[in-house]
Amino acid sequence: MRIIDHHIVGHSGGGAGRTGDVFDPNTGKVQARVTLGTKADLDRAVAAAQAAQPAWAATNPQRRARVMFRFKELVEANMQSLAELLASEHGKVVADAKGDIQRGLEVVEFACGVPHVLKGEYTQGAGPGIDVYSMRQPLGIGAGITPFNFPAMIPLWMGAVATACGNAFILKPSERDPSLPVRLAELFIEAGMPEGIFQVVHGDKEMVDAILDHPAIAAVSFVGSSDIAHYVYRRGVDAGKRVQAMGGAKNHGIVMPDADLDQVVSDLAGAAFGSAGERCMALPVVVPVGDKTADALREKLIPAIDALRVGVSTDAEAHYGPVVTAQHRERIENWIQTGVDEGAELVVDGRGFKLQGHEEGFFIGPTLFDRVTPQMSAYKEEIFGPVLQIVRAPDFETALRLPSDHQYGNGVAIFTRNGHAAREFAARVNVGMVGINVPIPVPVAYHTFGGWKRSAFGDTNQHGMEGVKFWTKVKTVTQRWPDGSPDGGNAFVIPTMG
């Protein structure tokens, strides 16, 4: 059985420690085992990071950026094999896996501009003979703890910005699809990054706790489900670290009566069912405004859902593949049952779906509910599967309140031809990322990604300037070069510029 091991400087082969199963969701078979590391493994990674980081931080930012340029070229040259590797452990179709990698590369492109964004501020003559300037310095060693659903993009959200800023970065990827992150670490080395600057440690809660408690790790960036995000945030902050912790989501798409319904249906099919709904920016809730809109939308949605093709990751015609584990499929199916028990109308039932020739794969068919209400737990909680819920709203104000009052506040979309309604919605909705006729409003790499409420703990977003702020600290220097004449000031009074 293939063992997926840490990528730690000087580490050669795991011992007799614990391992976790890594499945091929297409076949349902265990295809590899991943080493589940310990505090001792982390200590080795931290020691290597400590040895390498000062010289990396002292390397001029243009040279660090050149590593990013070369890394980007290497990933592009290896795109097909990387996407196939990713898809074989995650289950998403290969074209979507390429998108996962490409969105990560876009953050690498942003990181190529790091010399520009690290420039500080300068004030000449803040007082007589006094200048003030500030600089952004790396934190030292940072860690990233990432979820299974974007094994390329999310590690690069964190790792590209952290390392370009001069930090050493230790990644603890999801134990469900750990191979691609190791390949990223190998490609960074090939691109010229010194050993010890981008390392990978595998593991579960034991490793996460070791990271959170490690005194030499200055910052932790986490993405995953909300309860774990909250736990990571509290424990990391308690240990004196800087922490950003992104959590779960339940994104709504508001459909106004004037929306182009054919376009909405096409957007919804991709946003609700793409990647089997395993995206934190999926659109699992659609809110048509008015019963007429709801009925028309439902009528168009049913044939669109019937036309969806569920297939193996390597099927170029498939719209989406299996979910990540059998356990996750069971969880999704249980949520479907809960929806039925709570009184929602099950319009299309994806349970029990079997793909011919792949009967043991973790497949689940697309599912549609109508007449879901805000009181139902199946509405309140994240399902993270190919399940779309219609929640009917009588008017704009009710539609606006639904995502605003929901416990999650990651993304939201409005579909309309009315600029005023769109503008009002964007200004008033209590959610972090808004799409106007854009179903999955994931901001581009040079803007920032982050939800509100239980979708994010901490106050800095991922990538863009917020990412640079997270991975650096500001030092401000006040310098005085007097001309030699006595200033006659009173050194016992706090200096002011009055």
Ligand code: NAD
């Ligand atoms: P998860 O919370 O199970 O795991 C995330 C990470 O936490 C993994 O590295 C895992 O090993 C670790 N972990 C798991 N249990 C732990 C525990 N008890 N203690 C400490 N660490 C633990 O999440 P997942 O299932 O891998 O990913 C799906 C979730 O991530 C969904 O809720 C999704 O919405 C969310 N997500 C959020 C964003 C965002 O930016 N807001 C992006 C992607 C995914």
